[in-house]
Amino acid sequence: MRTHELVLRQVEADLAAGRLRLGDRLPGERALAGQLGISRPSVREAIRVLEAMGVVRTAVGSGPDAGAVIVADPASPLTATLRLHLATSHLPMGDIVQTRVLLESWAVREAAGRASPSQVAAAQQLLDAMDDPELPRERFHLLDAEFHVALAALAGNVLVSTIMASLREAIHGYVIAAVPTMAEWSPIATLLRSQHQAVLDAVAAGDGELAARLVADHIEGFYRTSRLA
Incomplete structure (x- = not known):
């Protein structure tokens, strides 16, 4: 399994278990990387894949809308x-x-x-x-x-x-x-x-x-x- 797929699996598991819901924000790159024992570039790659899949919406910056937010746009x-x-x-x-x-x-x-x-x-x-x-x-x-x-x-x-x-x-x-x-x-x-x-x-x-x-x-x-x- 490629390392970025670990992030995809984790997000899928969290959604299925109700730990993540529509509108929730994913943990930051550093937190996800530390949690899964992978590099931050692998986390970034996974988030790009999730965005292409219509699962998250990303925004740069440090405000309340920044980061990767769970959406539903299949x-x-x-x-x-x-x-x-x-x-x-x-x-x-x-x-x-x-x-x-x-x-x-x-x-x-x-x-x-x-x-x-x-x-x-x-x-x-x-x-x-x-x-x-x-x-x-x-x-x-x-x-x-x-x-x-x-x-x-x-x-x-x-x-x-x-x-x-x-x-x-x-x-x-x-x-x-x-x-x-x-x-x-x-x-x-x-x-x-x-x-x-x-x-x-x-x-x-x-x-x-x-x-x-x-x-x-x-x-x-x-x-x-x-x-x-």
């Missing part, structure tokens, strides 16, 4: 990892599409009839913002991404919501690059709006099977049109 490192593997073509876009279909169809099926009126209203606000015919394409797709993440969140599964947010963020650049090449944007935007609304209406009406079928058709249809998958 979407950020997951997004970065997905984006890199998409760039290497190790993760084919077609597999990403299939994963989205699986996650989102499950999420809307679970959410149907269970989502609160306020949750449905929040998703509806995103759709209403997309109704502006003068909306730039990039802004349209940013709202589109927010809507799909909000839709997945209606199921109440934090892990599914996190994965969905990471998937959408990881592929956003590819979508934006493809959008300008799509001819006849206005009818495409109109179709996407109506599909979004139909999915949300099915969720609000408690028809999970219809919502799942509609969202799968919507996702697969868009990627066929954009020729991304």
Whole structure:
């Protein structure tokens, strides 16, 4: 085991045992190094790894916000990892599409009839913002991404919501690059709006099977049109 992994193991054990909680500050480099019998550079390396993993946030200085503080931001490192593997073509876009279909169809099926009126209203606000015919394409797709993440969140599964947010963020650049090449944007935007609304209406009406079928058709249809998958 590399020495910096001792710090990772210790932080994991402390979190699992409740000795560390969100918002707590890690002991200083010197204290951790002495506690684990390793060098301070090894401690610094471990903290950099923890920050990249979204487990801690660091700030320099000597004030109350300085040091490494326990946070929970799993979407950020997951997004970065997905984006890199998409760039290497190790993760084919077609597999990403299939994963989205699986996650989102499950999420809307679970959410149907269970989502609160306020949750449905929040998703509806995103759709209403997309109704502006003068909306730039990039802004349209940013709202589109927010809507799909909000839709997945209606199921109440934090892990599914996190994965969905990471998937959408990881592929956003590819979508934006493809959008300008799509001819006849206005009818495409109109179709996407109506599909979004139909999915949300099915969720609000408690028809999970219809919502799942509609969202799968919507996702697969868009990627066929954009020729991304």
